[in-house]
Structure formats: C-alpha cells, structure tokens
Amino acid sequence: MFVSRSESHQHNKKRKSRRMKRLVIINLSMLVIIGALVIIYFFMNTDGTKKQPDASGTVKQQDNGDAPSGNGANPTKEDDSSKKDADKGEDGSSNPSNKGNENIPDKGTDKGSDNGPNNGPTDNNGTGTNTGTDTENGNNTNNGGNPSVEGESKVTLSFVGDILLAASVDSLMKKNGYEYPYAKALPFLTKPDLMAANLETPITERGVPATNKSFVFKGSPKSLPALKEAGFDIVNLANNHTLDQGVEGLLDTVDYLNKVSMPNIGAGHDDAEAFKPVILEAKGISVAYIGLTRVVPVGSWKAEKDRAGVAETYDATRALKAIREAKQQADLVIVMVHWGIERSDNPNAVQKQLAHAYIDAGADLIVGSHPHVLQGFERYKGKWISYSLGNFIFNMTATDKTKDTGVLDAVCTAKGDCSLQFHPMRAVNSQPNPIEGDQAVQLLKRISSISIQSTLDKNGFIKAKE
Incomplete structure (x- = not known):
C-alpha cells in the first residue's frame, strides 16, 4: 500500500510524541521514587543523632545529648562515678621493710x-x-x-x-x-x-x-x-x-x-x-x-x-x-x-x-x-x-x-x-x-x-x- 510522504511524516511525529510522553512519565516516576527514598532516608537518619566525619572521612555517630542515660549517652561528658573509680589508683601493695618486723x-x-x-x-x-x-x-x-x-x-x-x-x-x-x-x-x-x-x-x-x-x-x-x-x-x-x-x-x-x-x-x-x-x-x-x-x-x-x-x-x-x-x-x-x-x-x-x-x-x-x-x-x-x-x-x-x-x-x-x-x-x-x-x-x-x-x-x- 502506498503511503504519501506527508502521511509518513505525520505518523513519525505522532510516534515521537508518544515516545517523549513515555520518557517524561518514566522520568517523573523515577524522580518521585528517588524523592521518596530521600525522604525515607532523611527521616531514618534524623532520629536525634547527627553524623560527623572524623579525620579520616569516616562518618561516626555523635550523641546530641538526648539519648537515654546508661546507653552510651554523653560520651564527651565526664561521668562523676567513672572519675571516682579512676581516682582510686593502684592497689597500694608494697614490700614492707624488715624494720619493726622482728x-x-x-x-x-x-x-x-x-x-x-x-x-x-x-x-x-x-x-x-x-x-x-x-x-x-x-x-x-x-x-x-x-x-x-x-x-x-x-x-x-x-x-x-x-x-x-x-x-x-x-x-x-x-x-x-x-x-x-x-x-x-x-x-x-x-x-x-x-x-x-x-x-x-x-x-x-x-x-x-x-x-x-x-x-x-x-x-x-x-x-x-x-x-x-x-x-x-x-x-x-x-x-x-x-x-x-x-x-x-x-x-x-x-x-x-x-x-x-x-x-x-x-x-x-x-x-x-x-x-x-x-x-x-x-x-x-x-x-x-x-x-x-x-x-x-x-x-x-x-x-x-x-x-x-x-x-x-x-x-x-x-x-x-x-x-x-x-x-x-x-x-x-x-x-x-x-x-x-x-x-x-x-x-x-x-x-x-x-x-x-x-x-x-x-x-x-x-x-x-x-x-x-x-x-x-x-x-x-x-x-x-x-x-x-x-x-x-x-x-x-x-x-x-x-x-x-x-x-x-x-x-x-x-x-x-x-x-x-x-x-x-x-x-x-x-x-x-x-x-x-x-x-x-x-x-x-x-x-x-x-x-x-x-x-x-x-x-x-x-x-x-x-
């Protein structure tokens, strides 16, 4: 069957238009998915903690002070009881002299x-x-x-x-x-x-x-x-x-x-x-x-x-x-x-x-x-x-x-x-x-x-x- 050049052009134009619409839809869908993932990721990592890079670039979790005590809270603050234990020093054992031992x-x-x-x-x-x-x-x-x-x-x-x-x-x-x-x-x-x-x-x-x-x-x-x-x-x-x-x-x-x-x-x-x-x-x-x-x-x-x-x-x-x-x-x-x-x-x-x-x-x-x-x-x-x-x-x-x-x-x-x-x-x-x-x-x-x-x-x- 014979198709004129004009009809062929119109046909190709419609086909490109449908292709573009599909690409737009796909891209928009991907953007929505990516946006959703970003939002989920953000909420999962903003539950009261911050992440700070250390000197090597590795990200380490740093407590912001809101975590419950007794679970690693406030690692940068000096704990009074730990300080007290640290003050105890050595066991004090010694070698007594013979003076007075007789x-x-x-x-x-x-x-x-x-x-x-x-x-x-x-x-x-x-x-x-x-x-x-x-x-x-x-x-x-x-x-x-x-x-x-x-x-x-x-x-x-x-x-x-x-x-x-x-x-x-x-x-x-x-x-x-x-x-x-x-x-x-x-x-x-x-x-x-x-x-x-x-x-x-x-x-x-x-x-x-x-x-x-x-x-x-x-x-x-x-x-x-x-x-x-x-x-x-x-x-x-x-x-x-x-x-x-x-x-x-x-x-x-x-x-x-x-x-x-x-x-x-x-x-x-x-x-x-x-x-x-x-x-x-x-x-x-x-x-x-x-x-x-x-x-x-x-x-x-x-x-x-x-x-x-x-x-x-x-x-x-x-x-x-x-x-x-x-x-x-x-x-x-x-x-x-x-x-x-x-x-x-x-x-x-x-x-x-x-x-x-x-x-x-x-x-x-x-x-x-x-x-x-x-x-x-x-x-x-x-x-x-x-x-x-x-x-x-x-x-x-x-x-x-x-x-x-x-x-x-x-x-x-x-x-x-x-x-x-x-x-x-x-x-x-x-x-x-x-x-x-x-x-x-x-x-x-x-x-x-x-x-x-x-x-x-x-x-x-x-x-x-x-």
Missing part, C-alpha cells in the same frame, strides 16, 4: 602502761563556754569544718582518743543523761563521714573482775545507744581494759555493740577475728580499720587460735600480715593502736619503730591512744602518724594535761593522700569542750613543740616541716 620481746606492758587514771580531785570549775567559731582571716576553724585535698574524691575520717563509759563517767551519765559526755563536741562528731574512737570499757552486766590491776572498769549497755547517736561509726577494743571483766565481759561487749550496729575491731573469739579488719565505705572510698595493742596486762589476754582476746602487737608479725592483706581489700588502711607510756608527751622508740613498719606494710594513717595525754604528729613516707590523741571522755585526774583533748580530722583520697586538722578541746567534768582564742593557740603550739618534723598552725592544720 619479734619484740613480750614484757607484758610498757613502763607505766597500766597505772590507770589518777583519780585525783575532780575539776568542778564550771562547764566552760565556746561559740564554736573563729573567723579570723575568714577561716572558720572551730565549727566542725574539715580540711580539703583538692582535685579528687575524698572522704573525711575523724578520730578521738580514749572513751571511758564507766566509773565516774557512768555516774555523770546517770545523773545528766547518757548523751551528756558528747553534748559540747557534737558538731565535730556528727559531721565526718566516718568517726572512730578507742573504747576503754568492757560493756557487760556480768563477768569476773580482773585481778592484780589498779583499775578495773565495767560499763552499762545503756550507754551504747548514745555513743552511736553521737556520731561514732566504729570503735577499737584492742586495749588494756577490754578484758577487765574476763572473756565473758569481752564477748558481751562485742554482742552489745553488734546490737546497736556499732562495728568494732581489735578483739574477738580468736586471733583471726581479733586481727580481721572492718571495712567501711563512704563517698565511694573503702576504708579498712585494724585495731592493735601493745599494752596487755597478762599474756592470757592475747587472742590466739583457740582463745578469745585482743590483737597484740608485741610481735609485729601478725599485725603486718593483717595490714598487707587489708591493703588488697580496701582503698585506705587505718591502724588504731594502743601503745606507749602513760602521761609521756613523747612517743618512745618502740612506738616509732612500729608506726614506720605499719606504713611500710601499707597503712595509710596511724592513730594512737593509751598515754592519756596528747602526743605529737609525724609524717613518714607521705603518711601521717598521730602518736596519741589522749583522753576524750574519761575520769578527771589531777594531771592537768589529761584534760587536753580534741578531734582529729583526716581528709583522704582513695590514693591515700591525707590532709589533717586538729580541733582543740578541753575536758570539763568528763565533757570535751571546744576551745578558741589564746587557749587554742597555746595548746596547738604545745602539740607542735612535741611533734616530729611537723607543725600545727593556728587553725589546727598539720603540716610537715620543709
């Missing part, structure tokens, strides 16, 4: 070690007054404030010396209430994270009094709730009065302390229990307390494998072993030790030898008691030794220096760096009273004069001499 002869007691308090005239010259503050130069020194160690998580550990809850103190508590001894010092006792003392009294309603002793004590279980409420968290039982009422009295003491949830160290059913540390935690820092005594009236008071008693340190072997093991279990190791010569201003050679050996074994702080008077401080290999905090709550005696007392604050990091401050007090009628002004300055100067290469400033901060 057997120390068991002579029963140091000279004058169990003469007991001199029950001379009671000081009845009033209860004293104190405003509790000293704002000179902007320093609030006697309001229970604590020294600080900058930059790291820290815990405030505080200590007092001997606490007696028997004899004339018991009479005062029965008359004025069991909270009476702590009333004036209470702000300093309740503020710290952990508060510790040496309990110089068996707590029992039975027992057989020890013989051949000048002073034998016996405290009432009724006194313990007030001790707890005053802020004390742990007590040391390793001393020369814990068995004044025999093993029965010792075990009763532990039971009564357990009833008021008061951890105790330094004594027990056997030597394993007596030397075992108590580990407490505050501010995320674990603190191991160990109680020891080098004042034991008779050998049978010493805890052994098959005998209840106290943790002795005449032979330092078990004490050093306990310290090394505690250092593997806790950030800080605190040794509370009963030692020295009564009413002596200065530590004797054995106290110094043992203190250095304890630190060589891993102890971070040594706090002593027994002399009934304040002794000085020493810094050894970056660690502090308080040789004696004297009496805190005790019978009043004719020896004036036995009335000088106070609260020691140690602000410590998990690495064992401690900053110390002593808050001076004076006991009146067995009740510690914070002192200030010239009284405080004079007492702090006296402690400085008997410290070893250490000084106390007018605010009670303790520093090593340059």
